Amino acid sequence: MSPREEVDVPSGRPAAIPTPAPGDPRLARLSLNQWTTRHLGVAEAVDGCARSGIPAIGLWRQQVAEHGLAEAAKLVRDAGLHVSSLCRGGFLTAAGAAALDDNRRAIDEAATLGADCLVLVVGGLPEGSRDLAGARARVAEAVGELVPYALAAGVRLALEPLHPMYCADRAVLSTLGQAVDLASRWPSEAVGVVVDTFHVWWDPEVIAQIARAGERIASFQVCDFLVPLPADVLLGRGMMGDGVIGFRPLREAVEAAGYTGFTEVEIFNADVWAADPGEVIATLVRRYVTEVL
Amino acid sequence: MSPREEVDVPSGRPAAIPTPAPGDPRLARLSLNQWTTRHLGVAEAVDGCARSGIPAIGLWRQQVAEHGLAEAAKLVRDAGLHVSSLCRGGFLTAAGAAALDDNRRAIDEAATLGADCLVLVVGGLPEGSRDLAGARARVAEAVGELVPYALAAGVRLALEPLHPMYCADRAVLSTLGQAVDLASRWPSEAVGVVVDTFHVWWDPEVIAQIARAGERIASFQVCDFLVPLPADVLLGRGMMGDGVIGFRPLREAVEAAGYTGFTEVEIFNADVWAADPGEVIATLVRRYVTEVL
Numbered sequence: 165m166s167p168r169e170e171v172d173v174p175s176g177r178p179a180a181i182p183t184p185a186p187g188d189p190r191l192a193r194l195s196l197n198q199w200t201t202r203h204l205g206v207a208e209a210v211d212g213c214a215r216s217g218i219p220a221i222g223l224w225r226q227q228v229a230e231h232g233l234a235e236a237a238k239l240v241r242d243a244g245l246h247v248s249s250l251c252r253g254g255f256l257t258a259a260g261a262a263a264l265d266d267n268r269r270a271i272d273e274a275a276t277l278g279a280d281c282l283v284l285v286v287g288g289l290p291e292g293s294r295d296l297a298g299a300r301a302r303v304a305e306a307v308g309e310l311v312p313y314a315l316a317a318g319v320r321l322a323l324e325p326l327h328p329m330y331c332a333d334r335a336v337l338s339t340l341g342q343a344v345d346l347a348s349r350w351p352s353e354a355v356g357v358v359v360d361t362f363h364v365w366w367d368p369e370v371i372a373q374i375a376r377a378g379e380r381i382a383s384f385q386v387c388d389f390l391v392p393l394p395a396d397v398l399l400g401r402g403m404m405g406d407g408v409i410g411f412r413p414l415r416e417a418v419e420a421a422g423y424t425g426f427t428e429v430e431i432f433n434a435d436v437w438a439a440d441p442g443e444v445i446a447t448l449v450r451r452y453v454t455e456v457l
Numbered sequence: 458m459s460p461r462e463e464v465d466v467p468s469g470r471p472a473a474i475p476t477p478a479p480g481d482p483r484l485a486r487l488s489l490n491q492w493t494t495r496h497l498g499v500a501e502a503v504d505g506c507a508r509s510g511i512p513a514i515g516l517w518r519q520q521v522a523e524h525g526l527a528e529a530a531k532l533v534r535d536a537g538l539h540v541s542s543l544c545r546g547g548f549l550t551a552a553g554a555a556a557l558d559d560n561r562r563a564i565d566e567a568a569t570l571g572a573d574c575l576v577l578v579v580g581g582l583p584e585g586s587r588d589l590a591g592a593r594a595r596v597a598e599a600v601g602e603l604v605p606y607a608l609a610a611g612v613r614l615a616l617e618p619l620h621p622m623y624c625a626d627r628a629v630l631s632t633l634g635q636a637v638d639l640a641s642r643w644p645s646e647a648v649g650v651v652v653d654t655f656h657v658w659w660d661p662e663v664i665a666q667i668a669r670a671g672e673r674i675a676s677f678q679v680c681d682f683l684v685p686l687p688a689d690v691l692l693g694r695g696m697m698g699d700g701v702i703g704f705r706p707l708r709e710a711v712e713a714a715g716y717t718g719f720t721e722v723e724i725f726n727a728d729v730w731a732a733d734p735g736e737v738i739a740t741l742v743r744r745y746v747t748e749v750l
Contacts, residue, residue, distance in 0.1 A: 294703035300661070329622040331659035332684045332701040342661040366624035368593070368635040391625045395688035408625040410587035 172447045174435035175406050180454050183446045186217025190453050195220035195248040197385065197430035198227055200448065201441040206231040208441070210243050216445050220246035220426040222385075223277060225270060237277050248426040249322065249383050250279040256306035257287035257299040257336060267310050274319045280425055281322035281382040282314070283358055288333040299336045304346055307355065315354050322382035323347055324358035327366075329397055340364050340373040347380050356382025359418055360430070362389050362401050365409045374417040381423040386411060386456055387431045394434070401432045403447060404455040411456045427456060465740045467728035468699050473747050476739045479510025483746050488513035488541040490678065490723035491520055493741065494734040499524040501734070503536050509738050513539040513719040515678075516570060518563060530570050541719040542615065542676050543572040549599035550580035550592040550629060560603055567612045573718055574615035574675040575607070576651055581626040592629045597639055600648065608647045615675035616640055617651035620659075622690055633657050633666040640673050649675025652711055653723070655682050655694050658702045667710040674716040679704060679749055680724045687727070694725045696740060697748040704749045720749060 170179035228236045253270035274282040286303045325343040326335035343357040364370045388407030393400040429448045463472035521529045546563035567575040579596045618636040619628035636650040657663045681700030686693040722741045
């Protein structure tokens, strides 16, 4: 197929550039977050990365469990893929011992996979509660309980601030500054932060807070912010270039802060999920080059 | 009707307390934002306040225009109502001269009505733009152009930070801290800020920024944050007590900062708008007492 015939998904817009081929140096820091191609198992996603020249993958626990942990670890290793993150632990605000136990299992899985970090979505307000300060204190306490285990396993926890619209039901960690404040209680190798463009792009402090985060940046995730949001606001994440985010200043700030890891494309979007996964991967490779680099 | 028989709207929950009667000192600082009873004209809304013992009203420009500006001013004055705000000016990011002219007219209207402030919703990204920093700079410039006119008219502009989910399409002013930073360029009597619980409740810095805002607080608006959000996220505002916000710490912080104005109940919600306006007013009076005071 000539580049002229390639079409981006899900927008249907003509491709702006030919899809970079495997080995193209521009792809050296690109990672596919597995949830972008949600319906692919680990083997298919790994194959998609290998065939497209994407050198890293962000894995999700349920797909890893379906494939088998040891087999998944071997598969990505044999394919020469780097594991840029494991998604995800957290949900600590309603946590009893069971939630902490599940996070310890997630830490073990991240260690087995050799993941750069375990992403933590910290959880929202406990059911029926309006005690936001209390929920935030509980998160700090629970992270503190996990740190020794993570340090012993050699796994870095990555605190992910989520967009404030998810404060009540997903994550009481709402800004990068708040995440850095919290992470700073522990050694940098134990607790870092995630910079996800969707969650932080609006923040008047974001550039300053990325600089402040510095070596705490454990993961950089990109996707666009769609306007209007869909009815399910969890699925408002779009292909880079389909929304309102200017990516370059954010990527440059993350690099200037010293981050040398991968840039993970993580898109939750019903139309992306309905599209052909091969076309999704080709589109994100092109858009990464034209919108993010 | 005995208190026992009263039912809150739109929740259908039994009333927790009898509706306070007109003259009840607990209502001394309550204000009805007209958009809460969106389908009422100025005369009906003023009548609703008078009959319920609500001493202030936040008016909207279109309803005022429909009633007639001079007549509306006389009506609220004759009813002994205070005008806690006029909603709204702004939308400055795509502004040419027309937008500034419209804001000057809004300033004139606020002066005629004797409103405590003119609420400004500053506008989102210009169509097709991703230059968030540029849009924010444009807001600062446009407010600066309006300040001399507002000072001459004796009208206080009130910058309203909106929830970050509206950053792209409604207001690039996203946090109270950012609003205070901006307002501080001009005299406090010219430019203040709005503290609206829906927009700021999630902010880890909100209590500190309310304290910092101090005499800049020109308006305090309350409504709840509903979870899950409805398909139209603009309508995610709920009756106090129907969502996730703990109001008391916010009200106490606003008072501790020196604010002595009214507390406006401003609810955008399809179910509230579909309910009987008299029941809406009775419910908000009760909920104000049980949830906010």
